Amino acid sequence: MSDKTVSDRTLRSPAMTDVARLAGVSHQTVSRVLNDHPNVREQTRLRVRAAIAELGYRPNRAARTLVTGRSQLIGVVAQNSTLYGPASLLAAFEQVAAEAGFAVSVGSVRLLDHRSIAEAVERHLDQRVAGIMVIAPVTSATAALDGLRTDVPLVSVDGDPASTTALVTVDQVAGARDATRCLLAAGHRTVWHVSGPPDWFDSAGRIEGWQQALREAGAEVPPLVSGDWTAAAGYRAGQMLARVPEATAIFAANDHLALGILRAMSERGRRVPEDVSIVGFDDVPEAAYFIPPLTTIRPDFPAVARAGLALLLEQIESGRPASRRETIAPTLVTRDSVAPPAA
Amino acid sequence: MSDKTVSDRTLRSPAMTDVARLAGVSHQTVSRVLNDHPNVREQTRLRVRAAIAELGYRPNRAARTLVTGRSQLIGVVAQNSTLYGPASLLAAFEQVAAEAGFAVSVGSVRLLDHRSIAEAVERHLDQRVAGIMVIAPVTSATAALDGLRTDVPLVSVDGDPASTTALVTVDQVAGARDATRCLLAAGHRTVWHVSGPPDWFDSAGRIEGWQQALREAGAEVPPLVSGDWTAAAGYRAGQMLARVPEATAIFAANDHLALGILRAMSERGRRVPEDVSIVGFDDVPEAAYFIPPLTTIRPDFPAVARAGLALLLEQIESGRPASRRETIAPTLVTRDSVAPPAA
DNA sequence: CGAGGTAATGTTATCGCTAACAAGATCAGC
DNA sequence: GCTGATCTTGTTAGCGATAACATTACCTCG
Numbered sequence: 001m002s003d004k005t006v007s008d009r010t011l012r013s014p015a016m017t018d019v020a021r022l023a024g025v026s027h028q029t030v031s032r033v034l035n036d037h038p039n040v041r042e043q044t045r046l047r048v049r050a051a052i053a054e055l056g057y058r059p060n061r062a063a064r065t066l067v068t069g070r071s072q073l074i075g076v077v078a079q080n081s082t083l084y085g086p087a088s089l090l091a092a093f094e095q096v097a098a099e100a101g102f103a104v105s106v107g108s109v110r111l112l113d114h115r116s117i118a119e120a121v122e123r124h125l126d127q128r129v130a131g132i133m134v135i136a137p138v139t140s141a142t143a144a145l146d147g148l149r150t151d152v153p154l155v156s157v158d159g160d161p162a163s164t165t166a167l168v169t170v171d172q173v174a175g176a177r178d179a180t181r182c183l184l185a186a187g188h189r190t191v192w193h194v195s196g197p198p199d200w201f202d203s204a205g206r207i208e209g210w211q212q213a214l215r216e217a218g219a220e221v222p223p224l225v226s227g228d229w230t231a232a233a234g235y236r237a238g239q240m241l242a243r244v245p246e247a248t249a250i251f252a253a254n255d256h257l258a259l260g261i262l263r264a265m266s267e268r269g270r271r272v273p274e275d276v277s278i279v280g281f282d283d284v285p286e287a288a289y290f291i292p293p294l295t296t297i298r299p300d301f302p303a304v305a306r307a308g309l310a311l312l313l314e315q316i317e318s319g320r321p322a323s324r325r326e327t328i329a330p331t332l333v334t335r336d337s338v339a340p341p342a343a
Numbered sequence: 344m345s346d347k348t349v350s351d352r353t354l355r356s357p358a359m360t361d362v363a364r365l366a367g368v369s370h371q372t373v374s375r376v377l378n379d380h381p382n383v384r385e386q387t388r389l390r391v392r393a394a395i396a397e398l399g400y401r402p403n404r405a406a407r408t409l410v411t412g413r414s415q416l417i418g419v420v421a422q423n424s425t426l427y428g429p430a431s432l433l434a435a436f437e438q439v440a441a442e443a444g445f446a447v448s449v450g451s452v453r454l455l456d457h458r459s460i461a462e463a464v465e466r467h468l469d470q471r472v473a474g475i476m477v478i479a480p481v482t483s484a485t486a487a488l489d490g491l492r493t494d495v496p497l498v499s500v501d502g503d504p505a506s507t508t509a510l511v512t513v514d515q516v517a518g519a520r521d522a523t524r525c526l527l528a529a530g531h532r533t534v535w536h537v538s539g540p541p542d543w544f545d546s547a548g549r550i551e552g553w554q555q556a557l558r559e560a561g562a563e564v565p566p567l568v569s570g571d572w573t574a575a576a577g578y579r580a581g582q583m584l585a586r587v588p589e590a591t592a593i594f595a596a597n598d599h600l601a602l603g604i605l606r607a608m609s610e611r612g613r614r615v616p617e618d619v620s621i622v623g624f625d626d627v628p629e630a631a632y633f634i635p636p637l638t639t640i641r642p643d644f645p646a647v648a649r650a651g652l653a654l655l656l657e658q659i660e661s662g663r664p665a666s667r668r669e670t671i672a673p674t675l676v677t678r679d680s681v682a683p684p685a686a
Numbered sequence: 687c688g689a690g691g692t693a694a695t696g697t698t699a700t701c702g703c704t705a706a707c708a709a710g711a712t713c714a715g716c
Numbered sequence: 717g718c719t720g721a722t723c724t725t726g727t728t729a730g731c732g733a734t735a736a737c738a739t740t741a742c743c744t745c746g
Contacts, residue, residue: 015732026696031734039693061469062414063732065405067701073448073470082628087430091423094451103470105416105448108437126404127416127446231632260632285425289574289603291634358702369726374704382724406702410731689746696739703731711724716717 023051075124092305117144153315172205175297175330180213187340188249196253234260242268255280273339293335366394418467423451435648460487496658515548518673523556530683531592539596577603585611598623616682636678
């Protein structure tokens with residue numbers, strides 16, 4: 001490897017002892033200043049701070065991690081995808097974590113199955129992360145999480161509502177209810193639903209909310225049209241629904257599905273919102289520029305991220321696991337894709 | 344904090360000495376096995392591996408980092424955004440890095456200005472990252488990068504083509520040239536361009552390629568319409584262009600701009616592609632479901648990520664900085680938004 | 687003014703690993 | 717069987733921080 005020489009010593013970034021020597025104190029005093037211990041004389045504190053500034057000293061995280069057994073790192077496990085929801089969540093979380101002084105290490109997995117998740121978590125454990133957040137929106141992730149060692153704080157986002165781990169979720173049910181109600185309120189007799197993939201909790205919650213709203217209004221529950229999160233699936237579903245004259249109101253489980261439906265309707269000559277009303281979910285940035293602008297449900301990702309971090313920090317500080325649950329309500333964003341039925 | 348007791352010893356995750364004791368060797372031999380040193384007897388190696396498996400031992404990264412001065416972590420600095428390009432790049436990079444045995448720590452910044460970037464890089468340096476990748480598509484990032492200490496391998500992605508650091512870029516110029524040529528080939532006399540924000544290199548490269556293609560065809564260069572990356576800007580640009588009858592071919596600097604243009608055209612009764620042809624850039628997953636499906640340029644993000652990692656590893660292994668440049672060519676994806684002009 | 691307590695600082699051990707060197711084992715060739 | 721090279725293993729010394737304990741300085745009060 002590299003040859004250690006005496007001159008190397010001067011190149012090397014300064015360590016705590018260098019600061020101590022310059023300030024004329026022991027390294028322990030420097031450590032105390034760094035960690036805001038109370039029993040340090042003001043004058044000493046200033047002298048140490050000056051020495052730190054002069055040398056441009058920055059503590060070695062690895063050394064601290066080694067001795068404390070815990071780093072200032074939070075691991076995030078997410079499915080490797082560019083889906084709008086997970087991506088937004090990750091960005092928001094990184095932001096709030098940085099503000100709290102934590103770095104974020106991402107460990108993406110191809111599949112959210114037991115083995116992949118367990119491996120990703122183990123990799124993070126190797127790094128001695130202070131906590132782990134799992135973006136685990138699918139059923140297969142639940143079993144994986146329940147089987148894990150719990151000596152590190154763990155929070156899952158959009159995970160199994162029935163899970164025992166700490167959990168933060170977007171209130172899918174309430175969002176779907178709002179979406180459905182909004183269509184019913186426009187005068188439609190009932191609302192059709194194009195759902196996401198069946199193994200996602202998000203899908204299940206949105207289906208549940210849709211059904212609740214229909215039942216509460218005494219409306220008939222039409223057959224469920226199953227999709228995934230892609231515009232392609234929305235397009236296929238839309239081609240079918242365009243041939244069903246009584247399907248005048250559609251709640252799509254996300255905006256990309258809605259986009260596909262929009263195109264299918266356009267191809268088949270069914271106008272939106274005159275002939276068919278559509279509501280989406282997610283409020284992707286482009287939703288306002290669909291044709292027509294899409295009425296949709298906006299989840300508050302920053303709020304989810306903040307709640308997740310709070311739950312994590314609570315566990316880190318208290319030292320014991322939490323199983324609290326936090327639910328973040330989404331809001332309805334009204335645009336032009338909803339109108340009263342033609343009849 | 345937690346009280347250390349004797350029973351604690353058994354709970355604690357096993358260290359190298361525990362493995363050594365079980366295998367009946369010294370901890371150094373265990374270290375040798377772990378690091379694939381050649382001079383270990385096969386039989387010993389197996390015995391050690393068995394002990395590792397039996398105890399479920401996993402090396403402590405912090406300890407290794409402390410002694411070697413370098414971790415198996417790569418830091419990524421990116422602007423905190425949900426923009427399709429950066430998000431895809433991050434996801435792709437995380438994937439290839441994991442395959443190479445590296446964890447990825449994200450440090451997002453609000454602005455890509457000097458101070459923000461310098462701080463983010465310093466934070467990563469604290470973690471003793473093995474290398475840093477900066478997704479630095481804007482001019483303001485260049486100065487910041489040039490002023491940094493270079494004792495840690497650094498690669499920038501989509502950065503200043505004139506920069507001195509190692510660099511991986513999507514070939515914006517070639518992509519824009521392809522887009523423009525494709526419209527000219529359809530028979531349009533010239534091509535209009537709605538660009539991205541002026542301080543992005545991506546924008547500059549796409550403008551350059553557009554102009555090159557026009558000049559090479561002897562076509563007139565229409566005035567540039569300046570936008571940002573949003574559908575909103577595309578919509579505004581589209582409203583204007585819809586009133587310009589001779590603007591029959593438009594190259595939008597990304598798909599979201601194209602989406603906004605599409606909607607403006609639709610509102611103003613100009614049909615795409617019959618009246619106006621449009622080409623985008625990025626190939627977002629939904630582009631195939633725009634109305635009409637969008638012809639666009641697809642950058643190869645996984646290839647960019649692989650090239651970036653390769654450049655980083657090369658520097659890590661050789662121990663000296665590189666200033667090599669890698670350019671990844673994008674491809675044209677033909678869909679329905681291009682047709683010959685009406686006349 | 688000395689006892690006793692608290693505040694401020696220093697000393698030493700330790701976290702788990704790798705590097706450098708030391709030492710024992712093995713083997714070829716004579 | 718002995719010499720010296722090579723292979724294999726063990727021993728020791730840090731990396732740079734925190735924790736626990738030891739020590740000194742300072743103050744209050746009877």
